[in-house]
Amino acid sequence: MKPRFFRSIAAQIALLPAWLIVIFAYLGTIAWTIRISFTSTKVFPTYDFVGLKQYERLFATERWIISGQNLFIFGACFIIGCLIFGFLLAVFIDQKIRAESVFRTIFLYPYAMSFIVTGLVWQWTLNPTLGVQQTVRNWGWQDFTFDWLVRGDRAIYVIAIAGIWQASGLVMAILLAGLRGVDQELWKAAKVDGIPTWRVYLHIIVPMLSPMFVTATVLLATAVVKVYDLVIALTGGGPGISTEVPAKFVIDYLFNRQNVGLATAASTVMFITVLVVLAPWLYSQYFRGQRGRGA
């Protein structure tokens, strides 16, 4: 037997592109971004050192604060909305219904589409002049008002609604797989004991499905941090700056407002936040050996 090093030399060569990508495109870019965030770079990189000045400016920028708040509001509504609605869909679909696959297909199809498409559809449907509001008024309810899309204090909820429309099917698909894995004996036992169905779901099934809830939450949370296209298509960040989000903040300052130093500081904050939230989960999911593996 040849030594291990020689045996795997072909494997190392095969992994070369992966190493290049990891070293340059991932680690290298992250390091570079963090480095630039400590400089006064406007358009082209200047490698001076201004300490935390960009970060101080960042947190003194109203638009960034609003972006952060919006991310929180959107994230909370979107994740909770998707989990509850997706869970209900999965439970109702699991009631041995007719035409199950038709319902499943309908609930999941928005997930196949682009956020741009979702955003534009909802923008059209909910625009106050010709959309749902006007339609209902034409039906006779003259006082009907649903103008959240153009209201600074409500538009972010419209984005959450569009997001829930798009992603609830995903939660349904994940949880349905979990529900189908539940032992039928459990239902028989619950029936014998006379426990109402809703209590079985709430107190037994939900805890049993917790690994799947976690998976769904992680997927949704990743989408929350990345949310950009949906905002662009639905509101463009408006009215005013009322629906700005961090991802859009960074892109705008990188490519339109030519303030790379500030933009990289913002993306570094995003990066660290994600890392802090994610690291424990990733570790437990993939590197804690066999017995810790969920799902």
Added chain:
Amino acid sequence: MSTTTMEPQGPRPTRLTPARIGVYAFLVVSAAFFLLPLYVMLITSIKPMAEIRLGNLFSFPLAPTIEPWIKAWTYACTGVNCDGIKVGFLNSFRILVPSVIVSIALGATIGYALSFWRPRGANFLFAVLLLGAFIPYQVFLYPLVRMLSTVGLYNSLPGIVVVHTIFGLPLMTLLFRNFYAGIPIDLFKAARVDGGGFWAIFFRLMLPLSTPIIIVAVILQVTGIWNDFLFGLIFAGRENFPMTVELNNVVNTTTGEREYNVNMAATILTALVPLIVYFVSGRWFVRGIAAGAVKG
């Protein structure tokens, strides 16, 4: 995951109790909520503007027309160009095909190497790749733009393909690594004893076994890359803007009145490819979600 567990178990109830009616009522109302935007999109796209101005979102068109579709496809304006959404459609295909092929080929090789050969540093490599799947793209963008312009790939077709490959790699690697983890190691060992090398085992043994996971990977990548907006906007360059970017430009190009019917026709056209993939692939799509989400 096995597909058998997806089937409902036990006999189908036959009596129609109030509870059953409630179940169906909830499902039908939910289905209406999901279908309504699609319905609005479709009927808006075949209405003349005169009817749209009346503001009856849900009513059937009195004088249906396919003119908005023709305009959206052939001569709707995006900025200064008035060549319609077909330009974006072709661009999306030119981006899609090489990106899907390269990212899957790379993901399969890396997943195979990580699963069976476990070379030095494999765990570290996988950890970073995995992390890359969750990190907001904003962290990578600026240096990546710099790097690509240094090698002359910024704003070019090869450039956007490279970017899609880079950011598709975590999911593809994860997918194939987990798939190969489910293949008995003894099979691999037997091939080694027979003198199979790295590539021989990959091409002659593993790849033929990989058809299911390749299908899943193709579905994930085709929908993912087609639906991409951010990378296309930043890396593809004006000449190669994908359909999603062109669509957004069509909708936001306001010269005079906004033509909602044309916008909606363009929107449907953009959604068409992933929707076809979704409806044709059926349960494979769900498998893709599960494989990407849990651990394969």
